[in-house]
Amino acid sequence: MVLSATLERGTSAPDHDVPTPSESDSGVRVLFDIGHPAQVHLFRNALSVLQRGGHETFVASRVKEVTVELLDAYGIDHAPITTRGDSFPGLMWELLLREKRLLSVARRFEPDVIVSRLSPAAAHVSTVVGCRNVVVSDTHIDSRLMRILNYRMTLPFVDTVCAPDSFEMPVSAKKRRSLDFQELAYLHPQYFEPEPFALSMYGIDPTEPYFLIRLAGWDAYHDVGHRGLSPESARELVSLLSEHGTVYLSAEGDLPPDLADHALPTPPEAIHDVLYYADLYVGDSGTMSTEAALLGTPAIRTNTMVGDDDENVFHELEDRYGLLSSFGDEDRAIEAVKRLVEAGIDEAEWHRKRDRLIEEQPDVTERMVETILETATEQ
Incomplete structure (x- = not known):
């Protein structure tokens, strides 16, 4: 069948x-x-x-x-x-x-x-x-x-x-x-230039604080035996971040009914504009975590793949450039999110980190x- x-x-x-x-x-x-x-x-x-x-x-x-x-x-x-x-x-x-x-x-x-x-x-x-x-x-x-x-x-x-x-x-x-x-x-930067209009036409104000949470599907062959952010932790993040700005969720599958109001309203081709203007990204997707970091947006990644044998790109972004933090435990990831937003995010500092990476990479x-x-x- x-x-x-x-x-x-x-x-x-x-x-x-x-x-x-x-x-x-x-x-x-x-x-x-x-x-x-x-x-x-x-x-x-x-x-x-x-x-x-x-x-x-x-x-x-x-x-x-x-x-x-x-x-x-x-x-x-x-x-x-x-x-x-x-x-x-x-x-x-x-x-x-x-x-x-x-x-x-x-x-x-x-x-x-x-x-x-x-x-x-x-x-x-x-x-x-x-x-x-x-x-x-x-x-x-x-x-x-x-x-x-x-x-x-x-x-x-x-x-x-x-x-x-x-x-x-x-x-x-x-x-x-x-x-x-x-x-x-x-x-x-040679290929990507952020477009604020791509957000404003869907009701997102790029000048106001907002956060993006990503929930990946975890059903690919290379994901066997692993899991990402749980619905319970997603709810906790929404509650925490809502105190500091608007929260949007991007998911490969359907969102739980109680989180549906937070669904990201933009079309797929605008996702990198969303990431660029976001104050913070947090999620379980390796690709989107990397994308956020490469755009100079503070990125927190959490899934059970995180560990000493992580792919080198994640180690480089964290240890060499300070653009990403990865956690195998989602509770620790939530604590890191809380510390970051309560301390305040210096956008200029994160963009300086990104500029250094761009200068050093081909x-x-x-x-x-x-x-x-x-x-x-x-x-």
């Missing part, structure tokens, strides 16, 4: 949606496999740079959360080929379906290179059609079994892996390219594009 329901919800890309090669093409053909909202942000500026450089691009997308809505909002050409499964068997079925449909798209598009996060479908399809595969990765899979399975299904077929220097991955140094703080691909999008083009033309 689950498998049939997943199949019925799955979508396929009509042939006419996929651009085919023409005699006038002179650039590299790049197919992006995008299955998550964060990947839209990660790759969207690289897509623009490639297009301006005369290269042909296309996206095979996935119906998951607001992925399709974001691609549409940014005017990115794409075709949804699967819908996220809602159980483990459903996810396995979707993986098989995605391989089949991505292969169909690739055969029509004829890419020189497929760009993706670590994806069995992208790795396998690139091998079958005889093109290159570039992987951009920085997400640790905590479950050893899931990590081994994913690596064994993908890495033997991958040509180039862009990952932070400290990120452990069983690939040769020849295949690796250094790429730290990957969220700078869309949050570097242009992630530029490096990504260079790697894609180099890999595409390698023999």
Whole structure:
């Protein structure tokens, strides 16, 4: 029943949606496999740079959360080929379906290179059609079994892996390219300029104090065995922060009825404007915690993944730049929130910390594009 329901919800890309090669093409053909909202942000500026450089691009997308809505909002050409499964068997079925449909798209598009996060479908399809595969990765899979399975299904077929220097991955140094703080691909000042009107038109005054709480879904394969912020703690945070300003909640699923009035009213593409102007971010999402920190907004992250073996990006943001605090215990996180708001937040100080990071880190999008083009033309 689950498998049939997943199949019925799955979508396929009509042939006419996929651009085919023409005699006038002179650039590299790049197919992006995008299955998550964060990947839209990660790759969207690289897509623009490639297009301006005369290269042909296309996206095979996935119906998951607001992925399709974001691609549409940014005017990115794409075709949804699967819908996220809602159980483990459903996810396995979707993986098989995605391989089949991505292969169909690739055969029509004829890419020189497929760009993706670590994806069995992208790795396998690139091998079958005889093109290159570039992987951009920085997400640790905590479950050893899931990590081994994913690596064994993908890495033997991958040509180039862009990952932070400290990120452990069983690939040769020849295949690796250094790429730290990957969220700078869309949050570097060269690509991101905050737009207060994006908030005011939805009733948020960026000049007044407000706070953002994020509740992630915790149902991805790399989240197995872990949990984030509980509804009880979310309620406690709302009560605490409401004494100091307006509180908004962003959630992957439905909010509890008693918290629904705090739902963030802005569209998905305005989330980084929301984060930039927020006085404080607190939540269990690793990506959004990093985004807030990179925008110079005080960020407090809490989930059961936090620990000594945390991904290096979190250690760097906390220990080197002082932009993030992480807690494995949500009660300690709440205490940290209380101390911060009661002491008062010096916005200028946090922006100075962010400016230092920007000065010390390279242009992630530029490096990504260079790697894609180099890999595409390698023999």
